[in-house]
Amino acid sequence: MPVEPPGREEASANTVRNFNDSLRKLNEYFGADKLLYDITTSDADVWRQWLVNQKYIEVTISKVVKHAKHFLLMANRKGLVRENPFQHLKAGGEENESRKRFIEQQTIDRAIEVAPDTQWKLIIALARYGGLRCPSEVLALTWDDADWEAGKITVMSPKTKRQGKPYRVMPLFPELIPLLERAFEDAEEGTLYVIEKYRNGMQTWVPNLNAFSNEPGLSPGSGCSRACGLLAKQSLPTSTRCMSLRLGSATRRESPANTTYR
Template sequence: MASVSTDKPGRRRILFIGADGKRRAIRLGKVSRKKANTVCGYVESLVQSANTKTTWEIETATWIASLDAVLYDKLAAVRLVPVRETPQDAAPVALGAFLESYIGGRADLKPNTARNYQVTRQHLVSHFGADKAMQDITPGDADDWRQALIRKGLSAATISREVKRARQYFRAAVRRKIIDANPFQDLKGGKQANASREFFVTRETTQAVIDACPDGEWRLIVALSRYGGLRCPSEHLALRWDGIDWERDRMTVYSPKTEHHEGGESRVVPIFPELRPYLAEAFEKAPDGAEYAITRYRCKNANLRTQFERIIRRAAVAPWPKLFQNMRASRETELTAEYPLHVVCKWIGNSPTVAQAHYLQVTEADFRRAVETKGGIGVAQGGAESGALSLSQGAQNPAQPVSANSRQETQTGRKALFGNGLRPVVANRGNTLRVSLVPPRVEPATFVFAGKHGDSRCVCLPEAVPV
């Protein structure tokens, strides 16, 4: 039997008779009577298991597993639980063997991801050695490893990815109680985006490459990348004819890369007008009973990049960085200029954060539009009339851009009001812009351009009509 004892200062301890017949005590310090009684109950269960040489009860085992090191060590000191093996006391674990075991045990990794993990393993092993004990690697060693990657000439984005994976490997070692702390935890990785490898693939370049393709299947591969925004090759090879809805101009794209995320196994993408001719051509030429849109290059070691580089050179075009990735990024950049970002991300299959960091680009067309806008942003052509319109919109909502449609519609309304020789006189009173119409020999009529804050168009409402 175990019991709770309390001394004068209020410190509590658990008293019991051990399996060897000796009286023992576990000092808890100043804790509540309720907590002391809880510990006493579990101690009594442990004593009974020790006396009868039986396994612990499930509830007792669960409680022990949840204990912090302080109380657990007190139980171990009185021989109620085995002494925990600390990472320092554990046998050294070789870096190479651990990394192979960790990568091999990740059943969720896709083949390409597993290959990337192996690249990071090789960088670690080549620097530290396969037999290096993980317990002996310090934060200073991690800093030296990062510097070694820099000396190899790797880009900042590549180094960032390598640091991220190394941190992941050693975090797994911490969770497995192999090491106390992660030496890579505070190692700065840097930005993963590499602006120097961004390239916007224009439609003219795309058409030249498509024209140089040897057959319809390659034309479809290029079109799916540039006009459909699909990941190549995984989503191209997963595209099935039964997922094409010709009537509604939609297709279901299956994504092996994101299928492990909830709802990420597939997405519905419009069959854009630029894409449809190449998809229809491939469908017409597909053999009877064909399941997939792309029938070749289905083996794991197929190399589309090498063949695609030949096609690009045949088109008299210089190959650009990240051939397929930049076509996909170019399409998302185009779509974002026409549709809300959340809609485009649903079609492309990424998040707004990823899109802004790795996909969206500033193009030459953006610069041309900026410098070709006459009168500045938000000012339409038309001299005094457009100036008055800009003022009215600015007074109502200075933060909102004025769309072309809004300018045209509002301008048409102004011509109807002012087209019969009326002279507008503009006066700004507080947040309301008043336009006084002063025709010859007629008392002025005042109109108010009122717009709800946040809208980009103004509605002309009569405030007073001359009699």
């Protein structure tokens, strides 16, 4: 299937990786030699069902279908096909309810405790206490983004840059300060990024996380519920908390201001 992921000069490495993954799933079914104009709407229907039969989770299917529709839309605009055979497909939801869970502070602190070095401890703290996206926002954080006197951090957000929201400002939580200070002391003069040691992102992050998640009292998990709690303790309005932590409307409903956190 001779189609290339749409080129975006500002696209993150993670976005490009997702595009390529979707393209592989298209080629796996249709074959690399399948011509775009030979694909029918019926072929598209069977392909989507094939994704289901392959036991891909709904979130993955939704993302791949959306990418396929986008690829063929670009092909249509370039005059390579007369119509988009994927246009009628329903993508489905992209929320995996089974992965939602509240992470207790003692679990976060235990993970930070067993992490192998200061940089790893800070990665965990930024994700759990700061609510930063991993790895994009964590790796984009520079020392110039931290305003120590004002007690704030400017978080550059590659994911929302195209929507006109290239950054947001969040409180410098007390739980982050000791680790940030230690990392700053350890950094060589002229160091730009807060996280310098593990800049290859998920390639080593996942194996490392899996390794020390086997420690007593730990298990794999996800979410930024704890960060919501830290903001709630500061008696900030829900809208302000959600803006600081880039939360959508669904997460806002799950993060009431009167939630009790210990």
